[in-house]
Amino acid sequence: MNNIYLLLVGCICATYSLAVSADSTFQESNHIDPFLGLTFSSSVNTEYGFDDNVFNQHDDHIIGSDFYFLNPSISIVGKRNTKDFGFYYSGNYRKYNNDVLSYRGESDQNYKDHNLMGVFTWELGFRHHLELLANYDIGHEALGTGVTNGFYFSDENPSEKYATFDLFNITSPIQKINKKINIKYIYGAKDAKGNIVFDLSQDRLDYDILSSYTSAFNTYLNDENMTETDANVTFKHQYTDRTRFDYKLIYKKYNYIDNQRDNDELITAFSFIHQITGKSKIEATISKVQKKMQSTNFSSINWNIFYKWQPVDYSTLFLQSKSEVKEPENTGDFVQSYENSITWDHQFLANISSQISYKNINDRYHIRDRKDIYHYFDLRLSYLFRPKIEVTFDYRYVLFHSSLNTDAVFINEKPISRQYLRNLGYEKNQFSLSVKVAI
Numbered sequence: 338m339n340n341i342y343l344l345l346v347g348c349i350c351a352t353y354s355l356a357v358s359a360d361s362t363f364q365e366s367n368h369i370d371p372f373l374g375l376t377f378s379s380s381v382n383t384e385y386g387f388d389d390n391v392f393n394q395h396d397d398h399i400i401g402s403d404f405y406f407l408n409p410s411i412s413i414v415g416k417r418n419t420k421d422f423g424f425y426y427s428g429n430y431r432k433y434n435n436d437v438l439s440y441r442g443e444s445d446q447n448y449k450d451h452n453l454m455g456v457f458t459w460e461l462g463f464r465h466h467l468e469l470l471a472n473y474d475i476g477h478e479a480l481g482t483g484v485t486n487g488f489y490f491s492d493e494n495p496s497e498k499y500a501t502f503d504l505f506n507i508t509s510p511i512q513k514i515n516k517k518i519n520i521k522y523i524y525g526a527k528d529a530k531g532n533i534v535f536d537l538s539q540d541r542l543d544y545d546i547l548s549s550y551t552s553a554f555n556t557y558l559n560d561e562n563m564t565e566t567d568a569n570v571t572f573k574h575q576y577t578d579r580t581r582f583d584y585k586l587i588y589k590k591y592n593y594i595d596n597q598r599d600n601d602e603l604i605t606a607f608s609f610i611h612q613i614t615g616k617s618k619i620e621a622t623i624s625k626v627q628k629k630m631q632s633t634n635f636s637s638i639n640w641n642i643f644y645k646w647q648p649v650d651y652s653t654l655f656l657q658s659k660s661e662v663k664e665p666e667n668t669g670d671f672v673q674s675y676e677n678s679i680t681w682d683h684q685f686l687a688n689i690s691s692q693i694s695y696k697n698i699n700d701r702y703h704i705r706d707r708k709d710i711y712h713y714f715d716l717r718l719s720y721l722f723r724p725k726i727e728v729t730f731d732y733r734y735v736l737f738h739s740s741l742n743t744d745a746v747f748i749n750e751k752p753i754s755r756q757y758l759r760n761l762g763y764e765k766n767q768f769s770l771s772v773k774v775a776i
Contacts, residue, residue: 423456
């Protein structure tokens with residue numbers, strides 16, 4: 338009996354070991370056209386969920402709503418001799434069932450986002466490689482975030498002292514368009530110990546200014562439009578099979594409608610990538626930023642440290658800590674941001690996986706006595722019903738707290754600038770259940 342018992346236990350353990358080692362990742366459908374030599378793939382993700390603070394409000398008008406979400410994606414990739422190219426599209430459509438009855442009518446958070454991206458790579462020779470990327474993104478910022486962070490609803494007659502949605506006639510998410518072009522040239526063989534990368538890119542952000550907005554808010558949005566131009570040179574040194582060093586020199590220039598907000602950055606960075614063992618890997622970047630603004634100059638030491646530990650095939654732990662300088666807001670203040678996060682991926686049996694993550698962001702303003710703290714907690718449970726059908730449950734908790742419960746936003750109106758008070762901080766929970774299908 339003891340031998341039978343040990344045999345059964347051994348079989349169970351072996352079955353579990355094989356199950357957790359099985360490939361439980363979602364598989365895209367690939368359709369190959371033999372005449373054109375193109376590979377087509379597509380999928381659609383449908384989701385139903387609930388958000389208990391749709392408008393990201395501090396206290397009043399905290400409205401919960403269920404929502405429907407649709408996320409289609411399409412990709413077309415091809416290869417011609419030494420040329421590779423790809424075209425990608427993804428869409429995000431969300432519909433909320435509840436609206437907010439504000440002073441001047443109803444407001445909602447429904448949106449339709451689109452993203453188009455094209456990638457072209459060309460092997461010009463054994464040591465010459467060219468990569469071109471173009472991205473066109475039609476997105477949005479939910480009310481109470483981004484440029485409307487701290488804006489709120491009021492049931493009273495709008496006052497010009499407070500940043501309320503009613504005062505500026507804002508009734509829907511703030512639409513924006515991001516356009517990015519990137520050119521990258523790599524010198525050196527792919528398996529060489531050293532490569533030099535020349536990278537030039539431009540990213541343009543344009544907010545959609547609606548005629549329904551007031552002239553003051555139109556001025557505010559127009560001043561938030563930005564063009565970022567980056568140029569950098571990177572030398573990659575593959576020191577050993579497990580260790581690589583990167584040396585970077587980066588120049589960034591930011592341009593606004595208001596020339597007083599123009600600034601540039603010069604960054605020198607050193608990166609260390611090391612495969613410690615077969616189960617652990619570390620990537621660390623230390624950089625010095627010298628920022629030149631119209632009114633002041635400053636420098637800071639930043640970092641980005643990422644550690645991956647995978648003790649077994651079916652469980653992985655990710656740790657990350659980084660510091661960066663964020664682009665100044667319209668007050669002229671600049672922000673030093675610190676971020677720490679931990680993520681745990683675990684696979685149960687052959688078709689159930691989970692991901693738990695926590696992220697903390699601490700933004701410190703240098704001119705004003707203000708500190709913002711963000712807490713993000715995410716939980717995801719996925720069940721691979723078929724290789725091309727996946728069911729996922731998602732939960733997210735967000736807590737935003739500021740040392741200044743009330744802070745001003747400045748709008749450069751003519752003939753004089755004005756400030757409007759905002760209510761900072763919010764808390765929200767979001768649940769959803771989705772089904773993803775490869776087509």
